[in-house]
Amino acid sequence: MNETKKTPAKILITSGPTRQYLDPVRYLTNASSGRMGSSLAEAALKRGHDVVIVSGPVAVDYPSGAEVIPVVTTDDMLRVANEVFPSCDGAIGAAAPCDYKPLHVSDQKLSKTGRPLQLDLVETPDVIAVLGESKRDDQWVVGFALETDDRRFRATVKLQKKHCDLMVSNGPEAIDASDNHVELLDPAGSVIETISGDKPHVADRLIHHIHNRLILR
Amino acid sequence: MNETKKTPAKILITSGPTRQYLDPVRYLTNASSGRMGSSLAEAALKRGHDVVIVSGPVAVDYPSGAEVIPVVTTDDMLRVANEVFPSCDGAIGAAAPCDYKPLHVSDQKLSKTGRPLQLDLVETPDVIAVLGESKRDDQWVVGFALETDDRRFRATVKLQKKHCDLMVSNGPEAIDASDNHVELLDPAGSVIETISGDKPHVADRLIHHIHNRLILR
Numbered sequence: 465m466n467e468t469k470k471t472p473a474k475i476l477i478t479s480g481p482t483r484q485y486l487d488p489v490r491y492l493t494n495a496s497s498g499r500m501g502s503s504l505a506e507a508a509l510k511r512g513h514d515v516v517i518v519s520g521p522v523a524v525d526y527p528s529g530a531e532v533i534p535v536v537t538t539d540d541m542l543r544v545a546n547e548v549f550p551s552c553d554g555a556i557g558a559a560a561p562c563d564y565k566p567l568h569v570s571d572q573k574l575s576k577t578g579r580p581l582q583l584d585l586v587e588t589p590d591v592i593a594v595l596g597e598s599k600r601d602d603q604w605v606v607g608f609a610l611e612t613d614d615r616r617f618r619a620t621v622k623l624q625k626k627h628c629d630l631m632v633s634n635g636p637e638a639i640d641a642s643d644n645h646v647e648l649l650d651p652a653g654s655v656i657e658t659i660s661g662d663k664p665h666v667a668d669r670l671i672h673h674i675h676n677r678l679i680l681r
Numbered sequence: 682m683n684e685t686k687k688t689p690a691k692i693l694i695t696s697g698p699t700r701q702y703l704d705p706v707r708y709l710t711n712a713s714s715g716r717m718g719s720s721l722a723e724a725a726l727k728r729g730h731d732v733v734i735v736s737g738p739v740a741v742d743y744p745s746g747a748e749v750i751p752v753v754t755t756d757d758m759l760r761v762a763n764e765v766f767p768s769c770d771g772a773i774g775a776a777a778p779c780d781y782k783p784l785h786v787s788d789q790k791l792s793k794t795g796r797p798l799q800l801d802l803v804e805t806p807d808v809i810a811v812l813g814e815s816k817r818d819d820q821w822v823v824g825f826a827l828e829t830d831d832r833r834f835r836a837t838v839k840l841q842k843k844h845c846d847l848m849v850s851n852g853p854e855a856i857d858a859s860d861n862h863v864e865l866l867d868p869a870g871s872v873i874e875t876i877s878g879d880k881p882h883v884a885d886r887l888i889h890h891i892h893n894r895l896i897l898r
Contacts, residue, residue, distance in 0.1 A: 488829055488853045489711050490779070495700075495738075521712075523740035562707070564798055573829045573853065576804055581781055583800040587793055612705055612790045636705045636790065 472512045473679045476552040477501050477530075478545060478559035478591055480520035482538045486583065487570040495640040496560035498522030500608075503667035504558055505530045511675060516552065518544045520559060538562055538588035549595050554604040554629075554678055556670075557592035560639070564588065596627030604629040604678040606670075612636055620653035629678055630656070632670060648673055689729045690896045693769040694718050694747075695762060695776035695808055697737035699755045703800065704787040712857040713777035715739030717825075720884035721775055722747045728892060733769065735761045737776060755779055755805035766812055771821040771846075771895055773887075774809035777856070781805065813844030821846040821895040823887075829853055837870035846895055847873070849887060865890055 479501020483491040498519055505515045506527045515530040518541055526532050533548070535541045538561040549555055564585040574581070596605045607628040609619035612635065619633035634646045644666045648656040656677075659669045696718020700708040715736055722732045723744045732747040735758055743749050750765070752758045755778040766772055781802040791798070813822045824845040826836035829852065836850035851863045861883045865873040873894075876886045 483712075486709075489777070489827065489856065490709060490781070491711065492703075492707060492709055494706050494708065560706070563793055564707070567797065571829075573827070576780055578804065580784065580804075581802040583802055585798040585800055587795065587797075610706065610790070612788075639706065 471675075471679055472514060473553035474514040474516070474551065475508050476545060476548050476555040476595075477504055477508070477515060477517045478519070478541060478555070478557050478561070479505075479517050479526075480522040480524075480559055482520040482541055482559070482561045482588075483536050484538065484562045484565035484588065485569055486566045487572065487574045489573050492562050492564060492566070492585075494560050494562065496520070496522075497640045498524040498526070499640075499642070499663050500638070500644065500667065501558040502526050503663040504556055504671060506664065507667040507671040511671060513679075516548050518548065518559070520561070538565065538591065542589050542591045542594060545591055545595060546598075549598070549603075552603070554606070554674070555592070555595050556606045556674070557595070557608055559591065560608075560610065561591050562588060563590070590626065592628065593626040599627065604674075606630045606632065606674060606678070608632045608634065610634055610636060610638065616647060616649065616653070616655070619647070619649055623649060623651060623653070630674065646670075688892075688896055689731055690770035691731040691733070691768065692725050693762060693765050693772040693812075694721055694725075694732060694734045695736070695758060695772070695774050695778070696722075696734050696743075697739040697741075697776055699737040699758055699776070699778045699805075700753055701755065701779045701782035701805065702786055703783045704789065704791045706790050709779050709781060709783070709802075711777050711779065713737070713739075714857045715741040715743070716857075716859070716880050717855070717861065717884065718775040719743050720880040721773055721888060723881065724884040724888040728888060730896075733765050735765065735776070737778070755782065755808065759806050759808045759811060762808055762812060763815075766815070766820075769820070771823070771891070772809070772812050772816075773823045773891070774812070774825055776808065777825075777827065778808050779805060780807070807843065809845065810843040816844065821891075823847045823849065823891060823895070825849045825851065827851055827853060827855065833864060833866065833870070833872070836864070836866055840866060840868060840870070847891065863887075
């Protein structure tokens with residue numbers, strides 16, 4: 465714990481889903497709407513921080529005070545996040561990057577043949593883990609873990625593996641919903657706060673803790 | 682050619698993408714926005730027809746004069762379209778239903794293992810082909826063919842295979858775009874009209890031909 469008390473801080477927020485194309489038409493993705501990322505940006509801006517959002521394709525409107533950099537794939541998101549992170553004080557991984565991609569991507573639309581199709585998928589890089597690993601001593605990283613089972617345990621394992629300073633644990637019902645129910649975990653796996661409500665409320669409480677524990681540390 | 686001159690007609694429009702989930706979070710889809718379906722509905726309503734839209738998950742606003750039935754998967758879209766079609770005079774397949782689905786769907790979010798993942802995909806039913814095959818003599822079906830190569834040839838093959846009365850041929854650049862460039866083909870594979878412009882204009886011309894050739898036949 466040093467006494468930087470660096471405020472306003474510059475915060476990188478990853479947001480929304482990413483897409484991994486099989487061919488020019490079909491892709492793998494998830495229903496992440498960007499709403500949690502947008503609410504976090506709004507809450508951070510309200511406290512006077514600067515915000516850069518690296519976002520996959522979404523329909524949500526981000527606050528006009530934030531800089532938004534649009535990306536499509538997980539590799540794009542990682543590349544841009546890596547470029548932006550060195551100039552930031554911390555990062556919040558609110559995105560749900562597609563974590564598998566087709567090994568082969570077809571230039572042409574695959575024609576239906578009437579037969580099954582075997583698709584070989586490989587893992588994409590983990591954006592927040594890469595930022596967590598590369599962070600300087602004066603930087604912090606907050607991750608999100610979306611699990612269907614053993615949530616708290618798996619979220620704590622992810623926190624440690626990804627070198628995060630805090631981890632937000634939630635479930636699949638958070639995706640594309642207006643409300644959320646999360647647990648904010650510290651590096652020891654202890655629950656700092658359980659937060660329920662609409663995403664602006666949840667974001668407000670999360671930014672409150674990030675402000676007190678990581679920005680004003 | 683009989684002389685039904687049935688107007689106003691009741692038109693079923695399929696619209697938007699569908700989703701095929703691998704697990705509670707990840708799914709296969711495409712970027713179809715529902716804008717072409719929405720523009721077709723608007724153009725048909727303007728001519729006094731009744732419209733039922735069966736739509737996958739989209740952010741677009743459909744015209745308030747249309748009945749909208751939301752669906753998620755291709756099987757859902759087919760089931761609802763089959764229920765609605767008997768009471769309609771015709772159907773327009775503006776949707777881009779996901780045409781492959783995972784053979785196995787996991788109840789739990791698949792955990793990353795660090796190893797490649799082999800996904801077995803099987804074809805989903807072809808919604809417009811099923812409607813084309815089941816249509817009565819007094820019903821008509823208009824399909825859309827989205828191809829990257831040999832567009833006109835492949836669209837004509839699809840028209841015949843799917844028992845369509847007209848086929849709209851376009852390319853992947855139509856997806857999630859405000860403009861479109863299409864060829865309207867008759868059952869012999871002849872180009873009735875090449876139409877370029879924003880989707881409301883393209884929809885207007887398509888409904889013009891559908892009105893004259895299929896509704897007032």
